[in-house]
Amino acid sequence: MPIEILMPALSPTMEEGTLAKWNVKEGDSVESGDVIAEIETDKATMEVESVDEGVVGKILVEAGTEGVKVNALIAVLLEDGEDASAMDAMSSAAPAPASPAPSAPDSRGTSPAGGGGEVSSVVSSPVHGGSGRAAGGVEGGSSRIKASPLAKRIAGDRNLDLSTIMGTGPHGRIVKRDVENAVSAPAGIATAPSAPVEHDNPLAAHGISGERYDVIKADGITKISAKRLTDSFRDIPHFPLNVDCRLDRLLEFRGRLNAAAPDGVKVSVNDILIKACGVALKRVPRANASWIEDGRIALHKHADVSMAVAIEGGLITPIIKDADIKGLADISIETKDLAARARDRKLAPAEFQGGTFSLSNLGMMGIKSFASIINPPQGMIMSVGAGEQRPVVTDGELAVATVMTVTLTCDHRVVDGANGAQWLAAFKGFVEDPATMLM
Secondary structure: OOOOEOOOOOOOOOOEEEEEEEEEOOOOOOOOOOOEEEEEEEOEEEEEOOOEEEEEEEOOOOOEEEEOOOOHHHEEEEOOOOOOOHHHHHHHHHHOOOOOOOOOOOEEEOOOOOOOOOEEEEOOOOOOOOOOOOHEEOOOOOOOEEEEEHHHHHHOOOOEEEHHHOOHHHHHHHHHHHHHHHHOOOOOOOOOOOOOOOOOOOHHHHHOHHHOOOOOOOHHHHHHHHHHHHHHHHHEEEEEEEEEEEHHHHHHHHHHHHHHOOOOOOOOOHHHHHHHHHHHHHHOOHHEEEEEEEOOOEEEOOOOOEOOEEOOOOOOOOOEEOOOOOOOOHHHHHHHHHHHHHHHHOHHHHHHHOOOEEEEOOOEEEOOOOOOOOOOOOOOOEEOOEEEEEEEEEEEEEEEEEEEEEEEEEOOOOOOOHHHHHHHHHHHEEEEEEHHHHO
């Protein structure tokens, strides 16, 4: 049966978009993963990849068409052995589609949406309601197993029984990812998609009545952040290190700086911490590293510090590049500009992609200490708590000092405990005697 290609959603709130470009024409052969089209909204451009292999039988929406509704049929792909006559039976054979609901793409990009840059994604057509889907992609009332030619070939090569695999493609068709998931699943455990969520009461399975909560749509940046953080926390072997830093000298240092600063410049504690992070990364270069999935380690030549900025719907991390060599006045001006444009979602992708280290500061909210999730591919992230007066012991005498707790979360694949501790010692030294950063 021909495969329907539907208009994808670039975000959970998208209702329509522009089909900007077709990269294929009728009669072209495509394979899984081939980029077949480009979709545009006012915020992003997305490359649409085919999830199946076949021949483009019919393009139904021309390039440049605006206002194409999400889930609208835009093209038809013919399977191996099918010809144009197979499309004649589509309208009578296909079940009536359910009410369209935007289905967010499975993003391959790692950058937060909102900078106006291109977002590359894999888009699969949503499954229509009422298909009578069963295990192995068997349609109700039929014994035929619905699977793409590529999925069948992979299953044959690996001696997999397609009837034991649940299909997640259009109309329950088994596609490449289903077979690959079956290969990676433990023996004896059948693969199946998550249980369907009831639209009006999505928490019904947990025994919570739909009248007791409201549901809001997550925007693109929230969805992407959720996926990235889940992947990071699950896949990166991380560990925390924490240390207390006395701030009294830093606060005195900041006061002298601001007294002598030109009009319009006011250096914050966070600006000085960014500078301290950058200098510490150059002092301990082995900690300024990223893990490469093929088993290598990237040692960064520059200290580019990402700072977490809260925006509506989540976080974004604009970057202070070469923080180790910039003056504090320059850092102060740059951080304020980046933070303001981040909240207005006017950052260019180059301004929030590519940092080598991250700093998250919740001290101004009264948080004493916390641990952040690593922002891959960076190897470390530091969490800064509030500075507060605490009892301390100095030369055997009890005294009072302004102290903050910082927690460094490390990717153990690139920064072990010794390297992390060495970096924290350098950072602590710069914070407790900031003049040494200028040497």
